Amino acid sequence: MIGKQWRIRGRCFVLPRDLDRSDGIAEETKRWLTGKLMKDGGGGNGEGFDFTREYQAHFGNLSPVLRGSFRNPLPGAPKELGNGGLTPRSPIGDDELNQEVALSNFRVVVIEPTRVEFLDLEVPSKTIWVPIGGEAEKTENLEKFGKVEGDWRAVEVWP
Numbered sequence: 001m002i003g004k005q006w007r008i009r010g011r012c013f014v015l016p017r018d019l020d021r022s023d024g025i026a027e028e029t030k031r032w033l034t035g036k037l038m039k040d041g042g043g044g045n046g047e048g049f050d051f052t053r054e055y056q057a058h059f060g061n062l063s064p065v066l067r068g069s070f071r072n073p074l075p076g077a078p079k080e081l082g083n084g085g086l087t088p089r090s091p092i093g094d095d096e097l098n099q100e101v102a103l104s105n106f107r108v109v110v111i112e113p114t115r116v117e118f119l120d121l122e123v124p125s126k127t128i129w130v131p132i133g134g135e136a137e138k139t140e141n142l143e144k145f146g147k148v149e150g151d152w153r154a155v156e157v158w159p
Contacts, residue, residue: 003121009136010113017103019051033110056097058108064091070102116152119159126159 019026030051059067068091073083092099115136116129129152130136137143137153146155 005117005119005121007117007119008111008113009115009117010111013110013112015051015055015108015110017055017107019055055108059103059106060094060097064093065089067092067097067099067102067106070105071099121159124159126157127154128157129154 013029013032015029016026019029034049068087068089071086071090071092072088073081073086086101092102114131114134117126118128119126128142129149130140130142132148132151132153142153142155146153148154
């Protein structure tokens with residue numbers, strides 16, 4: 001994959017750890033997630049979806065070393081300040097997935113893409129994908145170009 005780049009533009013949402021709580025912001029976020037991401041064969045309407053379990057699953061899917069990096073001292077802090085009682089470079093095994101310090105620094109991020117680009121410098125070629133009827137398709141006048149692939153328009157452009 002040398003000389004190849006993927007670029008994604010869109011809105012980014014950092015999910016709170018406690019998304020299963022029942023307040024207005026959490027409920028609004030869950031409605032957005034279930035409406036946008038779980039429609040059209042993507043998992044139903046979200047009824048009965050366990051956000052806490054999913055959050056923990058994302059953390060658990062990381063390697064033990066990467067999980068452990070979330071309990072390292074603050075990046076960029078002078079070493080002379082010490083490690084604040086943290087255990088840098090210490091992996092978190094599968095039996096320690098509830099490690100509070102690491103979980104407090106871990107977040108799940110959802111990106112709602114509005115444009116995806118693939119640049120291949122070896123060929124050279126570049127393809128962009130924009131949602132059908134989306135803002136990018138209109139502002140870039142792409143309605144008449146490329147081909148439709150599901151809900152997306154793929155357009156070959158000059159690199």
